[in-house]
Amino acid sequence: MPTARDRSQGADRVATVQHATLRWLREQIATGAFEAGAKLRQEVLAREFGVSVPPVREALQTLEAEGQVVYAPRRGYFVATLSAAELTEAYRIRDLLESEAIARAVPLLDPTDIERMRAAITDMAAAHEREDLGALTEANRRFHFTLFDAAGMPRMAELIRVLWESTDRYRSRYFADERHRDRVDAEHQTIMDAVAAGRAGEAVQLLREHREHALEALRAALPDDGTGG
Template sequence: MADAARGVVTAQDAALARLRDRLARGVLRPGDQIRQEVLAAELGLSVVPVREALKTLEVEGQVSYYRHRGYFVAQLDLDELTETYRIRTLLEGEAVARAVTRIGRDDLDRLREAIRDIATFTRSQDIAAVTAANRRFHFTLFEAAEMPRMTNFIRMLWDSTDAYRSLYFADAAHLRLINTEHRQILRAVREGDVEAAVELSAAHRENALAALARLLAETP
């Protein structure tokens, strides 16, 4: 029984990982329908773990379920996206300010490593890996604040906009910009400049939001 249970969990985890990868790479875009049977066949899994994975993503706000229609990648209008980023500004500003005064050498090494990984994966055009390294950069900083409940709230907000992050990263100019901004943030953190770290992080978010607003305006 225990082995069977572990098998079900493993299949669900595999389905969840593959779905996250497709969202991160922009294969699944906001508004796209996710057909459980088709996806299960593509992944070589039964429908049950796929359905459970979709339920997890629904809780995170990454997909939406409509009765008699099924699951769709969550679609936010500009007002909803802007609100999400405004809430992030409030929480992340506090997290970054606290992190600067608490961050350790190992954390700084992880920030530098994430920047290097983003550059490497940008060259190979691996958007899913860029997305993961970008998240690692920011959450290394948030977690250094030693406020786990706040970090969890921030993580939920990030999860709800993952599909839009892949749209932003699909542009090569944006990929170059984010690492320039990351290096500026790292320098401020390393120098213990709380005000600069908070301001640079805020500008980083605002640049992403402005670019997404333009993309949404261009989308029919």
Template sequence: MTGLRSARPPTVQQYVLESLRAAITTGELAPGAPIRQDTVAERLGVSRVPLREALKILEGEGQVVYLPRRGYIVAELSLEDLVEVYRIRDLLESEAARAAVGRLTDADLERVAEAQRDVEQAATRGDLLAMTEANRRFHFAILGGCGMPRLLRIIRNLWDSTDAYRSVYYNTTANRARVEREHRAILAAVRRRDADDLVRLLAVHRDHAVAALREIIAPPDGTARRAPSRPE
């Protein structure tokens, strides 16, 4: 599992959790793939205890599924699940964005701009994992100004549950270019402190992702595609 991380976060469980997230996000652990705990534990150099704890967290987020007599597998991509999550995000992130836009400092704006630069650099390289991480920093640098930690925790959980979908969306050059254009417009709205335009642009941004993923997960011919592991 070459995509698993080698740099350890502060705790073993966090290290395992972030490694599994990275493998799912990049498609190294593809939808429907079994998670062989002995192999993963050996690769990461950990016992099965933190691995089981990490898998339970991912199960709670809907990223993995436990099957009796089979163990854990990566959850299949589901259009219904995606649409539900993005609908909830629309409601919650609109509230957070409106509350945040007038509270962001110049330092906050620089963090948003820096994250966007990282998104564009990762997109140019075709580095889906780096782009996914930078994209999250971009959005939460904005939403984090809302001053509502409980709301942000809920939104983060929703994001965690759809990282695999996000990497599928980023897999094409056209979608990566669209993300860059939309991020620039979002950043401009933030700098203008225009809450209405920010909420509108974030909604368009989400809608485009769902529309593109709809064609991948449930195309008109009915032949759903699996998440690819390498960008086109």
């Protein structure tokens, strides 16, 4: 008969598999391996990643809640497609949340936070040189979320995370252009200067401009549903 310890270890293994499956699917979508509108067959995904179907199903349900995939009854799961207007809306909501988080975070940053942000900039530069978009995206996320998490408002940070997850594949598209990578590097350096000096208002404005530059470039590459925004 399984002991409490056995049951606990079994639960930990299940959780680890589910987490790894979710992370893998997120990466596949973010890097464009699964294009917008592509059907996601659970059995095929399970075979590709070497897991059973249940953790794939759990991961797809999580991604559906985040807006990264959509479920159609009797048809299955598909990678979500965003229009320019929908992407604009996501960025507008991000502006509201991130501006509040940044204003609160800057006065609270400690030397470890500052060093983590500087290290992220260095890692992004290295990833840029070797054209590793996966590593670039991860370092970019680390730069920004070090700031968001420092605000001490975990629920707000989680809402921001959900918005980031839903638009990750578009962010990867932005980073695919070397000119955009150069711009991001320059903007991050300027943001870093303001943050390190404790200039919260300036940091909020610089990050707003940073988002707008990305949004402007991405909207040109997305279908417009005619609603504007």
